[in-house]
Amino acid sequence: MQLTPEQRQQFDRDGYLFFPSLFSPDEIRVLQDAVPALYERREVYNVREKGSDAVRINFAAHLVSEPFARLARHPRMVRPVMDLFGEPVYMHQFKINGKMAFEGDVWQWHQDYGTWLNDDLMPTERAMNVAIFLDDVNAFNGPLMFIPGSHRKGVVEANHDLTTTSYPLWTVSNELIAQLVERAGGKDGGIVSPQGPAGSMILFHSCLLHASSSNLSPWNRVSVYLSLCAVSNHIRRFKRPEYIAHRDFRPIECLPDDCLQVAYPVEVPWKAGLPASALVTSSDPIDAVRRAA
Ligand code: SIN
Ligand code: MN
Secondary structure (H helix, E strand, O other): OOHHHHHHHEEEEEEEEEEEEOOOOHHHHHHHHHHHHHHHHOOEEEEEOOOOOOOOEOOOHHHHOHHHHHHHOOOHHHHHHHHHOOOOEEEEEEEEOOOOOOOOOOOOEEOHHHHHHHOOOOOOEEEEEEEEOOOOOOOOOOEEEEEOOOHOOOOOOEEOOOOOOOOOOEEEEHHHHHHHHHHHOOOOOOOOOOOOOOOOOEEEEOOOOOOOOOOOOOOOEEEEEEEEEEEEOOOOOOOOOOOOOOOOOOOOOOOOOOOOOOOOOOOOOOOOOOOHHHHOOOOHHHHHHHHOO
């Protein structure tokens, strides 16, 4: 899938692109069917909501489950990002966010690049999120909210919030969010919220400010996020464990377009369990770690 010049312009202006129903219901079913077995595992890569057994985030399913390993190499998700960066990309992070019916908690306002810079020492913002809906997303089940054009602000000030939810996040103050929303049009388009059927895809810039509210509806809102980073922009520190911030900087090689329906062989090295190495962390930059080795 190649982006048109109009789509590139739109991306530069707004910081995101929305592709409703890009994947068919048959393709999505393959992924939906694989989620319960992943969520029921008692592994550190399943982060549960505060005080609840509901999964908030499942990390690294592309190393555990064949359908997700194929999705991680899907040309409809990966090629547009390679095109925009003009170079190969690697998988920095792979998440299946639950946002389960009645239990899914908020995501505070943040930029993903803030976390990737502060925690992982990713040198620049040449990384991108590509989300795919595994459930229909509507106004009631906690859809993503964006401030259009906010990516053009670059990295903004953030504070490490360790308490609001079960997952630490570098979050942005209400004052700054109010200013940015006003600048983006206030009540007239200052916040947008792409909604649509399962199978819809969103591509968004790593500096785009985003958030989502809790899910008080009876409908799950499971979504998969591929965070793709330009290979030359790989992270420089392993402060977070490998199941959260990956260390395999090899370029992704795409599979054919029908890879959700045809079982092309893929490696799933963590299928039998997480290796001990996936939990090792260091607060030193990787050059220092390599010099010491
Ligand atoms: C995220 O920002 O990483 C997730 C937001 C959401 O799933 O609502
Ligand atoms: Mn985010």
